[in-house]
Amino acid sequence: LENQEIWESVTYFKAALPIQPWYKVAIHNIPTSFYTNECLAILKSEISTFNKGFEIVGNPYWLTKEDRRREQQTGSVCIAFATEQEAQRAIYNKLYLLRISVKVEKMHSTPASTQCQNCQRFGHTEERCSNGIACKICPEPYPTRLYRCNTCSTKGRTCLHTVPVCVNCKGAHTADNRL
Helix, strand or coil, X not given: CCCHHHHHHHCCCCCCCXXXXXXXXXXXXXXXXCCCHHHHHHHHHHHHHHCCCCCXXXXXXXXXXXXXXCCCCEEEEEEEECCHHHHHXXXXXXXXXXXXXXXXXXXXXXXXXXXXXXXXXXXXXXXXXXXCCCCCCCCCCCCHHHCECCCCCCECCCCCCCCCCCCCCCCCCCCCCCC
């Protein structure tokens, strides 16, 4: 190791752990009253207590934003397992916590730049969309394929007469425009 004395004075740790993959799943129908970190720690403990053979790694976290959870009675939480087999078992068999059996699904990680073709928002795909439908050409609640120009009757796409309005920012461009 070159310049060890320099690195020792800069870093605060003496050892590093090897990177190990985690196998994330989403658990659904968790009461939103479990909003604190202490409550999420209780969920983690309940999973270990009432579901033998599972090792939860890391800390559970909510998949829904706090302001949205305020309007809901239940939400979804992400947990991670040490092995893929544990994650598969949880998905197949469900998990028991808070005196109920909860649905478990494999986590679907979607980049923030992914645009939904259903609602035109970002961060999810149409398969996982829970929002209303929106046109990418105008802010109307119908599929883009049903858009129709009032002047020339072009359907499902822009034309020379189109004055687009973005459903996300109300700007004068289509919702999928990469400014």
